[in-house]
Amino acid sequence: MNRVLPASHEATRRHIRLYVERSVMRRLPSAFVVLLLGALLTVSAAAQQGKLNTTYTVAVANTQASLFHVTTEVRDLSQPGLEVSLPVWTPGWYTVENYAKNILRFKVTDANSGARVPFSWTHKQTWNISTVGRSAIKIEFDYRADVLALNQAKINQDFAFFTGTQLFLRLAGHTSEESTVRFQVPENWRILSALKETADQLVFTAPDYDTLVDSTTEMGNFDVETFEVAGKPHYFAATPAGAFSTEKRLKFVEMLKKVARTESAIFYNNQPFDKYVYFYFFMPPESNAGGALEHANSHVAFAPPGDAATPEGLIETAAHEFFHLWNVKRLRPADMMPYDYSREQETTFLWISEGFTNYYANVTMMRAGFRSRRDFLNRVAGAALGVESNEARAYISPAASSVSTWLGYDTPRAFEISYYTQGENLGALLDLSIRHDTNGAVGLDDLMRLLYRTTYERGRGFTGQDIIDALRILTRRDYVDFLSRYASGVEVPDYARIFAYAGYGFEFGVIKRARLGITARPTPEGLRVTGVAAASPAETAGLRSGDVITRIDDSDVLRLDTFDDRIGQIIALTVIRDNRQLELPLTIGSRDERTFSLIEVEKPTRAQLQVREAWLKQGV
Ligand SMILES: [Zn+2]
Numbered sequence: 001m002n003r004v005l006p007a008s009h010e011a012t013r014r015h016i017r018l019y020v021e022r023s024v025m026r027r028l029p030s031a032f033v034v035l036l037l038g039a040l041l042t043v044s045a046a047a048q049q050g051k052l053n054t055t056y057t058v059a060v061a062n063t064q065a066s067l068f069h070v071t072t073e074v075r076d077l078s079q080p081g082l083e084v085s086l087p088v089w090t091p092g093w094y095t096v097e098n099y100a101k102n103i104l105r106f107k108v109t110d111a112n113s114g115a116r117v118p119f120s121w122t123h124k125q126t127w128n129i130s131t132v133g134r135s136a137i138k139i140e141f142d143y144r145a146d147v148l149a150l151n152q153a154k155i156n157q158d159f160a161f162f163t164g165t166q167l168f169l170r171l172a173g174h175t176s177e178e179s180t181v182r183f184q185v186p187e188n189w190r191i192l193s194a195l196k197e198t199a200d201q202l203v204f205t206a207p208d209y210d211t212l213v214d215s216t217t218e219m220g221n222f223d224v225e226t227f228e229v230a231g232k233p234h235y236f237a238a239t240p241a242g243a244f245s246t247e248k249r250l251k252f253v254e255m256l257k258k259v260a261r262t263e264s265a266i267f268y269n270n271q272p273f274d275k276y277v278y279f280y281f282f283m284p285p286e287s288n289a290g291g292a293l294e295h296a297n298s299h300v301a302f303a304p305p306g307d308a309a310t311p312e313g314l315i316e317t318a319a320h321e322f323f324h325l326w327n328v329k330r331l332r333p334a335d336m337m338p339y340d341y342s343r344e345q346e347t348t349f350l351w352i353s354e355g356f357t358n359y360y361a362n363v364t365m366m367r368a369g370f371r372s373r374r375d376f377l378n379r380v381a382g383a384a385l386g387v388e389s390n391e392a393r394a395y396i397s398p399a400a401s402s403v404s405t406w407l408g409y410d411t412p413r414a415f416e417i418s419y420y421t422q423g424e425n426l427g428a429l430l431d432l433s434i435r436h437d438t439n440g441a442v443g444l445d446d447l448m449r450l451l452y453r454t455t456y457e458r459g460r461g462f463t464g465q466d467i468i469d470a471l472r473i474l475t476r477r478d479y480v481d482f483l484s485r486y487a488s489g490v491e492v493p494d495y496a497r498i499f500a501y502a503g504y505g506f507e508f509g510v511i512k513r514a515r516l517g518i519t520a521r522p523t524p525e526g527l528r529v530t531g532v533a534a535a536s537p538a539e540t541a542g543l544r545s546g547d548v549i550t551r552i553d554d555s556d557v558l559r560l561d562t563f564d565d566r567i568g569q570i571i572a573l574t575v576i577r578d579n580r581q582l583e584l585p586l587t588i589g590s591r592d593e594r595t596f597s598l599i600e601v602e603k604p605t606r607a608q609l610q611v612r613e614a615w616l617k618q619g620v
Contacts, residue, residue: 050076050077050078050079051076051174051177052074052075052076052077052171052174052177053074053075053076054072054073054074054075054171054174054177054179054180055072055073055075055179055180055181055182056070056071056072056073056167056168056169056179056180056181056182056212057069057070057071057073057181057182057183057184058070058162058167058181058182058183058184058217059071059183059184059185060155060160060183060184060185060186060189060219061142062155063155063156063157063160063186065144066144066145066146066154066155066156067104067142067143067144067145067155068142068143068145068153068155068160068162068167069140069141069142069143070140070141070142070143070167070168071138071139071140072084072138072139072140072168072169073111073136073137073138073139074111074136074137074138074139074171075111075135075136076135076136077131077134077135077136077137078135079131080130080131080132081128081129081130081131081132082128082129082131082137082171082172083122083126083127083128083129083171083172083173084126084127084129084139084169084170084171084172085123085125085126085127085169085170085172085341085342086099086100086103086125086165086166086168086169086170087099087125087165087166087170087213087341087342088100088124088125088341088342088343089151089165089341089344089345090150090151090163090165090166090213090293091165091214091336091339092293092294092295092324092328093150093151093289093293094344094350094405094406095151095406095408095409096343096344096406097151097152098124098125099125099165099166100124100125102143102144102145102153102166103141103142103143104141104142104143104144105140105141105142106127106139106140106141107139107140107141108127108129108137108138108139108140109137109138109140110134110136110137110138111136111137111138112134112135112136117129117130117131117134117137118130123342125342126342127139139169143166143167145160145161145162145166147286147287148161148281148283148285148286149285149286149287149288149289149290150285150289150290150291150292150293150300150302151163151165151289151293152166152286152287152289153166153167154286158220158221158222158239158240158241159189159218159219159220159221159222159239159240160185160189160218160219160220161216161217161218161219161239161279161281162216162217163213163214163215163216163217163295163300164206164212164213164214164215164216164217165213165214165341168181168209168212168213170209170213170341171209174209175208175209175210176208176209177208177209178205178206178207178208179205179206179209179212180203180204180205181193181195181203181204181205181206181212182202182203183202183203183204183217183219184202185202185219185220188221189219189220189221190219190220190221190222190224191217191218191219192217192218192219192222192224192235192237192277192279193215193216193217193218193277194214194215194216194217194275194277194295194296194297194298195211195212195215195217196274210296210338210339211296213341214295214296214329215295215296215297215298216277216279216295216298216300218237218239218279220239221240221241222237222238222239222240222241223237223238223239223241223242223243223244223246223249224236224237224238225238225249225250225253227253227256227257229257229260229261229264229271230260230261230264230269230271232271232273232274232275232276233275233276234256234257234260234275234276234277234278235275235276235277235278236249236252236253236256236278236280237277237278237279237280238280238282239279239280239281239282239283240282240283243282243283243305243309244280244282244303244309248309248310248311251311252311252314252315255311255315255318255368255370256278256315256318256322258368258369258370259315259318259319259322259364259368260276260322261368261620262364262367262368262620263319263322263323263325263326263360263364265620266326266360266445266448266449267326267448267449267452268449271325272297272325272326272330273296273297273325274297275297276297276298276322276325277297277298278298278299278301278318279298279299279300279301280300280301280302280303280314281300281301281302281303282303282304282305282306282309283302283305283524284302284305284522284523284524285302285522286523286524288409288410288521289409290302290521290522291317292317292318292320292321293321294321294324294325294328294329295329296329297325299318299321299322299324301314301317301318301321308557312370315365315370316361316362316365316370317361319360319361319364319365319368320357320358320360320361323357323360323361323364324357326448326452327352327353327356327357327360327448328353328354328357330452330456331448331451331452331455331456331462332353332456332461332462333347333348333349333352333353333461333462333463334455334460334461334462334463335347335348335349335461336461337460337461344406346402346403346406347402347403348399348400348402348403348464348488349399349402349462349464350401350402350405350419350423351398351399351401351402351419351422351423351426351487352423352467353423354419354420354423355398355419355420355421355422355423355424355425355426355427356423356424356426356427356444356448358383358420358421358423358424358427359383359423359424359427359428359431359444360427362376362379362380362424363376366616366618367617367618367619367620368620369618369619373616373618376616377504377597377598378597378598380428380598381506381596381597381598382596383421383424383425383428384425384428384495384506384596385594385595385596386421386425387417387421387422387425388492388596389593389594390416390417390421392416392417393417393422393490393492394490395490396416396417396490397422397487397488397489397490398419398422398423398426398486398487398488399487399488401417401418401419401422402419405419410530425493426486426487427444429486429493429495429498430444430447430482431443431444431615432498432499432501432502432611432615433475433482433498433501434446434447434471434474434475435501435502435611435614435615436498436501436611437474437475437476437477438474438475439607439610439611440610440611440613440614440615441614442474442475443614443615446474447467447470447471447474450470450473450474451466451467451470454466454469454470464483467479467483468480468483499598500601500608501608501611502608502611502612502615502616503600503601503604503605503608503609503611503612504598504599504600504601504612505598505599505600505601506596506597506598506599507596507597507599508594508595508596509594509595509596509597510592510593510594510595511592511593511595512564512567512590512591512592512593513564513590513591513592513593514563514564514566514567514588514589514590515536515537515588515589515590515591516536516537516538516560516563516586516588516589517532517533517536517537517538517539517589518531518532518533518536518538518543518560519531519532519533520549520560522558523548525548525550525576526548526549526550526558526576527548527549527558527560528546528547528548529543529544529545529546529547529548529549529575530545531545532544532545536589537586537587537588537589538586540586540587541573541584541585541586541587542584543573543575543584543586544577546577547575547576547577547582548575548576548577549573549574549575550574550575550576550581551572551573551574552571552572552573552574553571553572563588566588567588567589567590568587568588568590569587569588570585570586570587570588571585571586571588572584572585572586573585573586
């Protein structure tokens with residue numbers, strides 16, 4: 001309920017403006033218009049409450065205790081009260097984290113007199129501050145930043161990292177106003193932020209609240225490579241310093257340039273940012289929020305420490321995250337436009353926002369020359385197999401799995417089948433269908449472009465109707481049936497027919513893969529076991545959830561996916577359980593895995609070759 005007030009004020013303001021412009025101005029005598037306008041402007045000014053002058057100061061206050069000290073100074077106040085709140089989630093990472101739980105010593109003072117200002121805590125992340133007769137207030141708190149993760153803030157001896165959602169208070173009714181951010185950091189620490197720079201190296205700005213909180217910042221000691229793509233500056237940051245060698249960094253930068261050019265070309269070379277920042281951590285995350293996360297003009301990624309990190313191993317993730325610049329950061333489901341930071345914000349379209357992004361990472365890898373056509377096709381086949389070999393596909397549609405993500409990334413039920421794989425599969429099938437409808441002239445690129453123009457560039461999010469309309473414009477065909485069967489429904493697509501559009505048949509096969517029955521996630525101490533499958537080799541070996549694997553045989557390279565050629569052999573797991581070290585011998589089991597490959601038909605028709613060439617075209 002707290003959220004409703006500012007929104008309705010904004011709606012009233014818009015309504016008044018339209019009313020004045022459209023109906024009143026033309027007809028009434030001018031003196032009356034002046035009178036009426038005067039009255040309306042009074043109402044409008046009260047609703048608008050005057051622009052505020054807001055400065056956030058982020059101080060790295062204590063590297064031992066991992067504390068930020070955050071000050072929000074609000075000036076030019078002319079309203080009786082101010083509602084401030086902290087987001088409960090970070091866009092892109094769809095779980096509620098309640099950042100307010102990290103706040104300590106919240107207090108409000110008059111910025112002029114220093115007197116304490118009363119406030120009430122009205123919602124778990126919301127405070128109402130009385131500002132009657134005050135023109136300036138200062139809100140201060142300490143923020144415990146002790147988890148290195150994509151959606152958390154962290155301070156240690158070497159660096160500090162945060163995303164705006166964790167530290168910046170939202171001032172109700174003032175979310176479209178500019179703000180200033182000042183940093184206070186230990187001596188010799190550098191600052192790299194996605195926020196807009198100023199002449200002062202410690203001061204940055206944001207044009208509005210959405211931009212402010214979707215910006216990531218790192219301070220401390222880390223390596224940075226600066227480069228340009230199409231006249232725009234890009235910064236690649238590698239933490240800790242020295243973790244990713246200069247040689248690897250330079251090679252990776254060349255690959256990132258190709259990704260940026262390839263993907264911008266899909267959106268008519270529109271690059272919707274002034275600068276772009278890549279934050280890469282070569283160390284394990286300290287929660288389940290590992291992997292990578294997109295922001296308005298940056299992304300953050302975790303990479304393996306040591307020699308395991310290679311430019312070739314990281315580039316597909318970068319291609320995925322960079323594509324989000326357009327798909328989800330701008331071209332976004334209407335359900336998430338604008339972002340509501342106070343609660344879950346479900347949409348049935350993550351299969352487009354994430355799944356198509358996965359598909360485009362594969363497309364980009366091929367177009368940029370990092371992956372052969374054959375490997376591209378294998379990946380397409382892999383997505384189809386991933387969906388079709390999962391029994392949950394029969395009762396969880398791509399639309400449904402999109403919604404279920406909010407149940408938590410650790411919840412097996414919600415992640416029985418993933419909108420990433422489902423959407424990646426549908427991306428390929430839709431691409432082929434569109435190309436078939438148009439003899440190769442038009443493809444999924446055109447759909448993304450058209451949706452971008454007709455929705456994002458007109459200031460709104462997309463709906464199912466927008467997709468149907470855009471597809472009708474591009475193909476002159478009705479895709480309602482396609483979408484209701486395969487996206488909101490659980491029907492098995494007619495793979496034979498659709499892959500035949502490009503002259504491919506498909507073949508199922510079976511291969512033997514190693515089976516351990518362990519799910520685990522990397523932690524600084526080792527691989528933390530999060531699950532042991534029933535009747536599995538791991539269960540027989542006596543492994544338990546919560547164990548931390550520190551060595552496999554005599555190696556500290558802790559990978560569980562490299563045992564396909566050791567089926568039937570015994571490996572020795574060294575684990576820590578309740579502060580004790582155990583040795584557990586485990587006999588590697590096996591399981592049959594279905595394979596699915598795309599095979600060229602013997603005599604493709606001209607039409608099939610036309611679609612194939614358009615689909616597999618390389619280069620920008
Ligand atoms: Zn993504």
